[in-house]
Amino acid sequence: MPKELQIDATKVNTGEGDATVGTFALNEDLHESVHFEGVNTVSDMATRMNELSGQVSDYKANAPVIPENIEGYSMEFPEGSNPDLTNGFLEVAHKQGLTNEQAKAFLQFNQERVTIQQADAIKSRKEADEKAVSDTENGLKDLWKENYEANMNKGMKVLKKFGDEDFFKELNTSGRGNSIHFAKFLHALHGVMGEDVFIGGPSAQPKGKMPITGDGRPKLVFPSMAKQT
Numbered sequence: 214m215p216k217e218l219q220i221d222a223t224k225v226n227t228g229e230g231d232a233t234v235g236t237f238a239l240n241e242d243l244h245e246s247v248h249f250e251g252v253n254t255v256s257d258m259a260t261r262m263n264e265l266s267g268q269v270s271d272y273k274a275n276a277p278v279i280p281e282n283i284e285g286y287s288m289e290f291p292e293g294s295n296p297d298l299t300n301g302f303l304e305v306a307h308k309q310g311l312t313n314e315q316a317k318a319f320l321q322f323n324q325e326r327v328t329i330q331q332a333d334a335i336k337s338r339k340e341a342d343e344k345a346v347s348d349t350e351n352g353l354k355d356l357w358k359e360n361y362e363a364n365m366n367k368g369m370k371v372l373k374k375f376g377d378e379d380f381f382k383e384l385n386t387s388g389r390g391n392s393i394h395f396a397k398f399l400h401a402l403h404g405v406m407g408e409d410v411f412i413g414g415p416s417a418q419p420k421g422k423m424p425i426t427g428d429g430r431p432k433l434v435f436p437s438m439a440k441q442t
Contacts (some may be wrong), residue, residue, distance in 0.1 A: 277312045286313050288320060345391035352393045368399030371406075
């Protein structure tokens with residue numbers, strides 16, 4: 214049996230005359246629709262339509278505004294950002310239907326996350342460097358015992374004499390100087406050089422001059438060689 218709605222034709226059309234009630238039937242596929250639940254008269258339907266149209270109007274008024282293309286986003290990326298990455302971010306934001314404000318919020322969250330990760334990485338690197346320095350110092354003290362200070366001074370003489378600014382920078386950046394093997398190497402190198410090479414330090418006029426090869430490289434003076442001369 215069709216679902217019928219009652220119509221008071223005179224009231225609908227003129228508001229006057231006999232209250233003759235007519236009926237009309239809804240399509241069968243609409244009988245079970247929740248939108249028509251409780252609707253029995255044309256007045257009921259008009260009320261329901263008015264409510265729904267109001268909801269649609271409210272939705273349109275408050276609907277999120279999605280830019281038509283990535284150029285519609287107004288974003289501030291960190292200075293020096295890779296253009297390919299920033300465009301890729303905007304393309305994903307547009308594909309996911311994000312508004313400008315939503316994309317901004319996500320970008321800010323990501324930047325804060327990256328900042329925290331960088332800070333954690335710096336902290337971890339600092340702790341690792343400090344541990345490497347401590348391990349090297351303690352290891353050399355165990356190795357050299359009471360000669361630790363004297364042997365370290367010998368190694369530093371080699372560094373100060375032959376190392377330049379770029380070399381020191383590389384040692385500090387890479388952490389290669391924090392090595393027991395490196396310290397032992399410097400100490401051994403000092404041992405095979407003539408002591409007169411280091412007299413006076415880098416800022417003073419040396420009393421002796423280190424022998425050099427024909428191409429300008431330092432010529433090491435081994436104890437056995439010194440005995441033969």
